[in-house]
Amino acid sequence: MTVIRDDEAVEPSSSSTLPRRQLGRFLREWRDANGFTIAAAAKMVDLSASALQRIEAGQTQKVRKQDVRALCELYAVGPEDMRAAIDLAVVARTQGWYHAYGGLYSDAFNMYVGLEAAARRVVSYHEHIPGLLQTEDYARAIIGAFPGFADPADVDRRVEHRMKRQAIITRKSGPVTLEVFLHESALHRLVGSPRIMAMQLRHLAEVSKLDNITVRIHPYSAGLVWGMSRGPFMVLEFDTNSKGEFVEPPIVFLEGGPSQDVYLERPDEVRLYGEFASAIRSASLDEGRTRELIRRVTKEFDHDQH
Template identity: 35%
Template sequence: MSNGSTLPRRALGRQLRKLRERAGLTQSAASRVAEISPQSYGRIEDGRVTKVMDLGLNALANVYNASDSERRLLLDLAQEIRASSPSGSGWWRAYDDAIAKGFDHYLALEEAANWVTSWQTAVVPGLLQTREYRRALTWATVPDSSPDETERILDVVMRRQDLLQRDDFRFEALLTEAVLGYGVGGSAVMEGQIKHLIERSEDSSVEIRIVPSEQDIPYGLNAGSFVLFSFPPLPTSKLQEPPVAYMEGLSGGLYMERASEVDKYSQEAQRIRHVALSASASRDLMLQVAKEQ
């Protein structure tokens, strides 16, 4: 895995929290058992980067009265963490200067996912943007960036799109028709962007569906734009990592992992699919809009 162990770390944290709470112990008590600081133990349960030793996990399994299968799962997840990314980094570490604070977590989720659904009401999602379209957006959102800084930001966006070449990756873009109508960068840039969407829609890994403006039922509009990440089972433990929902705002992104929260976005995505045009009808609409540019 190239995701810097994001998924197995989160899975290990959830499993330890479940066992600890079942045993009725505090994090401070658990940290003493594992012979690490309370802060370090807290980071483990939060799924953050912290050294995880089998000796400490076995000690915790003992005091938690874990079953053999529960102990094996803890050790398997720890092994996944060690094997997944020895350097603890992803390709985006080379672009730290061009990535907004906290966005590295988004990139790790995107890289680890095998299915991403993006519902966008105003802009083309990053995985489908042309360089010129993204440049216009960047000039508007980061007006003080130098030309070199802007190009670095664009390099990150283009590098992310390598995901679309992966055999095990599927990207579903659900867009309002308004996304095609905004004049980002001018008519020439929009014409190029829409033609790019049409080309990408022919890829087996990409599905683009448009919700027409005349749609009577405004599914998705109240929810705002969001992204859903779904993941394959972890290779060793076979644990199925639950999906994650993401919403972006001016002050930063919001990640939702609770099943009750994610289910709301999954259900909203399903409602949006019901009112969206088919992939072929969406392609016809994009061809029509491109001719009008």
């Protein structure tokens, strides 16, 4: 068994921190689920406590495959997830790594969901109602429309997973701050049925009243704004320390759909998408006018049901 010494330095790296952060989060959750302290788990696999702490914090680039395998065996991780964890340890060494695994692995390795749950603030632009604000019926219609999800049980599982994700915006302790810019087309595009759309828009208007949630519509009348041509995006920010510095660097997420998802970490890329968000924000309706428009379109869908 390879031992990482207490005095081993954390190596500076130009490679992505995302695989390391995801691997560390995964190992930490499995350790907690099995009731091990860091000291106890580290001792069982012949690591120092400080070494395991760095692995869980995503601060060690060269995580040994042997160590990951030993930890997974200790936590009784299944073979598929164990292979995925070892793959992340390998990918963490790669320079210029920038995309995630999409749907290749289990929910435990859904990179975006893990980052979303750890985020302090999310700023996003969408052209349909985003997952965190969807009703169950709307989510089912969106997910069920994908040709690859022919099995109703698979659709049910994904819908349930999406609904559980929404706890991060409604939990009593430290809910995620969510700022959503939604193109007006999302209000009019029929998803499922007029009944589903009416229920979804009512939910959107109500949830937008929460203190930690801002929803603003970018209307057709605002035209094309700089940044919209890049398509939907999400900027995720994380907790800060006592000095106001990010504990984890912010990232940009670009959903790949049937292709691979893309994650941008370079400061200049993150800054650019922050500028996109600012441009869209300046051209969007305020919150009051947004709710008025949502309610007006809701009435149109109500009328269509009769």
